[in-house]
Amino acid sequence: MILKKKSFAKINLFLYVTGKRSDGFHELSSLMAQIDLADEMEFVFGGNGIRVTCDHLLVPDGKMNLAYRAAALFFKSYEKKMGHFPLGVSIQIKKQIPVGGGLGGGSSNAATVLMVLNEYCSAVFSRVELMGLGLTLGADVPFFIFGMPALATGVGERLEKYPDLPELYLVLCDPGVSASTSDVFKNLDFRLTSRRNYNMNTGLNALLGELRGDGREKLHNDLEVSACSLYPGIASVKEEMEVLLKRNVYMSGSGSSLFALFFGPDDAKKAYEMLAKKWAKGYKNVFLTSLRR
Numbered sequence: 001m002i003l004k005k006k007s008f009a010k011i012n013l014f015l016y017v018t019g020k021r022s023d024g025f026h027e028l029s030s031l032m033a034q035i036d037l038a039d040e041m042e043f044v045f046g047g048n049g050i051r052v053t054c055d056h057l058l059v060p061d062g063k064m065n066l067a068y069r070a071a072a073l074f075f076k077s078y079e080k081k082m083g084h085f086p087l088g089v090s091i092q093i094k095k096q097i098p099v100g101g102g103l104g105g106g107s108s109n110a111a112t113v114l115m116v117l118n119e120y121c122s123a124v125f126s127r128v129e130l131m132g133l134g135l136t137l138g139a140d141v142p143f144f145i146f147g148m149p150a151l152a153t154g155v156g157e158r159l160e161k162y163p164d165l166p167e168l169y170l171v172l173c174d175p176g177v178s179a180s181t182s183d184v185f186k187n188l189d190f191r192l193t194s195r196r197n198y199n200m201n202t203g204l205n206a207l208l209g210e211l212r213g214d215g216r217e218k219l220h221n222d223l224e225v226s227a228c229s230l231y232p233g234i235a236s237v238k239e240e241m242e243v244l245l246k247r248n249v250y251m252s253g254s255g256s257s258l259f260a261l262f263f264g265p266d267d268a269k270k271a272y273e274m275l276a277k278k279w280a281k282g283y284k285n286v287f288l289t290s291l292r293r
């Protein structure tokens, strides 16, 4: 049996770093939403064991791939519960989501694997159990299993549905830099984060201000200063994009992807076409996409 699935990317509309736990993990408050940009995943069931291949140079095949680790975790957990292993699976990933882009590509692939295998095995695990398994693979994995826009706190695992997002279109740019999430967190200067004067309303008010288009408030990402000092290419593309689009541009997650928000598909399309034409020859990659609500 062959099954094809889309594995969607996410963006962080805002992201505040609110603390650091004794185990070294950072606590966040972030509004996360999936977007239409997606990898294509193909699952072939049968035989024994797990095989994973990916068509992207920066993404490993086999055991180092997060999709493999998700399948191995599912197999182990299934065996513990049912007393035997499920049928084997071969997984092929066609990457569209920029790698190291702060768009959660690897986490999304891992979540898709957990959900597809669980469905294939007659839903032996509940959604909450699956999210618990996902968290052991990465902080963003539970969000993709949750499956709707969410306010994320804790290390990203405490998720609260955020149903009030309007229709939003995005012009998204991969500035041609792959950012390391762990390096960006290590380089974080706590004197520059919002942890002292932040509560969730700060982010939501900034979002409302942004959506009203009155420019009073700006969305914010506490990881931006760190990412831009490690990868100056992010800052220069952001500035260029803000000048060309005449609007605020934000970084998603730990970078490197940058995005601008639009209310209408036509304005977004015009902006996308202008950037795509202007940057056709370079290393930057531009996408036209929208929020999944």
Ligand code: ATP
Residues within 6 Å of the ligand: 054, 058, 059, 060, 064, 065, 066, 067, 093, 098, 099, 100, 101, 102, 103, 104, 105, 106, 107, 109, 110, 140, 179, 181, 253, 254, 255, 256
């Ligand atoms: P996050 O913000 O969730 O940390 P990201 O979007 O910045 O992630 P990813 O694209 O998920 O970054 O990739 C980060 C690293 O994970 C890369 O070094 C990549 O080689 C490795 N990786 C392993 N498996 C995958 C996968 N299935 N898809 C993407 N990257 C993967």
